[in-house]
Amino acid sequence: MVTFFICIVVLVLGYYSYGLICERVFGIDRNRVTPATALADGVDYVVLPRWKSFLIQFLNIAGLGPIFGAVAGAMWGPVAFLWIVLGTLIAGGVHDYFSGMLSLRHSGKSFTEITGHYLGASLKQGMRILTFVLLIMVGTVFFVGPAQILADLTVEWLSVVVWSAIILAYYILSTVLPIDQLIGRLYPVFGAVFLAMTVALGVAMVYGGLPVPEWSMDMLSNNQHIHPEKFPVFPMLFITVACGAVSGFHATQSPLIARCLRHEGQGxxxxxxxxxxxxxxxxxxxxxxxxxxxxIRELNVFMDERSGNAAMAVNEICTGLLGRLGGILAIIGVVVAPITSGDTAFRSARLLLADIFNFNQKAIKNRLLLALPMFAVAFAISRMDFGVIWRYFAWTNQTLATVVLWTVAAYLIRSSKNYWIALIPAVFMTNVVVAYILIAPEGFSLPHGISYGCGLLVGTGLLLYTFFYIYRRKKREVPVV
Incomplete structure (x- = not known):
């Protein structure tokens, strides 16, 4: 368990060190007027206390990803620990901080619009489509998953369809009501439940003396997945563990809170x-x-026999470690997490459409005009196989994260700031997403060597293009904020 505690300490220290480096590279101005004050509308632009903004942002991003993704990622062994720590600090933290702060500097706009500002109109259109598809997929995944768990816990007539309808009704309210009326009131309670669940499980793990494996150098070359030939560590692990390391979905959520911060020091x-x-x-x-x-071998057998259904592993772990009552409470925490990401996914999709069409959202009828068709589409998608939706969600998610990191790198290059802080993870994630879609069964199923080579080629090409394109535009009229 030494490796586990070292990783937790490194994560905490990373916040106070690498997080501070990111803040200094960006260059905050505590006296700059934020969108929450300058554009206050009582609906989306509302000043919230920092603790409440933290809990809302945390619940926005902490859906099924850091739970289901971590359970599935554990099948590769302790190498997953390394990706979670380094991914969080060097890729995910950079991605989340700069996407949030750039939205703050650009009137709380969706990141698709910011991408167009720094990388051009063509890429902005592509980002709009990619982001909207991801948000609808996230909203769908994050009501189907909880509905399945709740259906297993309750009486027979409360089926998956019934629970889906109940969750969707909540989603409609949270999407169209002012942010401080429902989300702002419920999230502190939900946040406490979710964090209490995580702490309870962590304490039970330590107190019970579970044999957490230790990390060693040979873990980098020792693929412990039950199907290592189909699931190589690179790139499969880096797609599977997304929200616990780096996730493009986070950039879709940051504008919600960028519209609620009192000053840049809270970022x-x-x-x-x-x-x-x-x-x-x-x-x-x-x-x-x-x-x-x-x-790890036993985990692989358990997951393989259940077709990789992480929900069954979560149920088994919660009940086994905390007993029947504690397990139910923990599972409620697990259910809360995706629901509080799904609702803001739909809210973000509404705001994205409003930005694209310049459609004022002050009147509730305008919000409903954008929201209701989205829910109809989501419900139709929910009838598909959950596993298929999840796999495409994961790849789309990481592809979006890659584009966000390239946008941040472009901003830093044009601002004459330390662009390597974003450029290195951008190149790495480019290799990941290209190699994955070429290797994966749901992709092109190409040989590993060809897939890795293509990933490296695309990453290097984008690196050279970014330098050439951004430096060429550096002195043009587009302002850097």
Missing amino acids: RSVFYGTMVTEGVVAMVWAAISMSYFGG
Whole structure:
């Protein structure tokens, strides 16, 4: 368990060190007027206390990803610990902090519009489509998953369809009502439940003396997945563990809170801090998953026999560690997490459409005009196989994260700031998403060597293009804020 504690300490220290570096590179101005004050409308632009902004942002980003993703990622063994820690601090934290702060500097706009500002109109259109698809997929995944769990816990007539309808009704309200009326009131309670669940499981793991495996150098070359030939560590692990390391979905959520901050000094705790907190959650679930079933091999057998259904592993772990009552309470925490990401996914999709069409959202009828068709589409998608939706969600999610990191790198280059802080993870994630879609069964199923080579080629090409394109435009009229 030494590796687990070292990883937790590194994550916490990383917030106070690398998080501070990100803040200094960006260059905050505590006296700058924020969108929450300058554009206050009582609906989306509302000043909230920092603690409330933190909890809302945390619950926005901490859906099924750091739980289901960490459980599935644990099948590769302790190498997952390394990705969670480094991914959180060097990729995810950078991604979340700069996407949130750039939205803050650009009137709380969706990141698709910011991408167009720094990388051009063509990429902006592509980002709009990619982001909207991701948000609808997230909203769908994050009501189908909880509905399945709740259906297993309740009486027979409360089926998956019934629970889906109940959750969707809540989603409609949270999407169209002012942010401080429903989300602002419920999230502090939900946040306390979710964090209490994570702490309870962590304490039970330590107190119970579960044999959490230790990390060693040979873990980098020792793929412990039950199907290593189909699931190589690179790139499969880096797609599977997304929300606990780096996730494009987070950039879709940051504008919600960028419209609620009182001053720029709150950005590090609200954006970088929530990413680190999510990394801790992923560490807890990865460690428990590797140890609860008796070892990594046993976890692989359990998951393989259940077609990779992480929900069944979560149910088993919660009930086994905390007893029947404690397990139910923990599962409620697990259910709360995706619901509080799904609702803001739809809210973000509404705001994205409003930005695209310049459609004023002050009147509730305008909000409903954008929201209701989205829910109809989501319900139709929900009738598809959950596993298929999840896999495409994961790849789309990481592809969006890659584009966000390239946008941040472009901003830093044009601002004559330390662009390597974003450029290195951008190149790495480019390799990941290209190699994945070429290797994966749901992709092109190409040989590993060809896939890795293409990933490297695309990453290098984008690196050269970014330098050439951004430096060429550096002195043009587009302002840097």
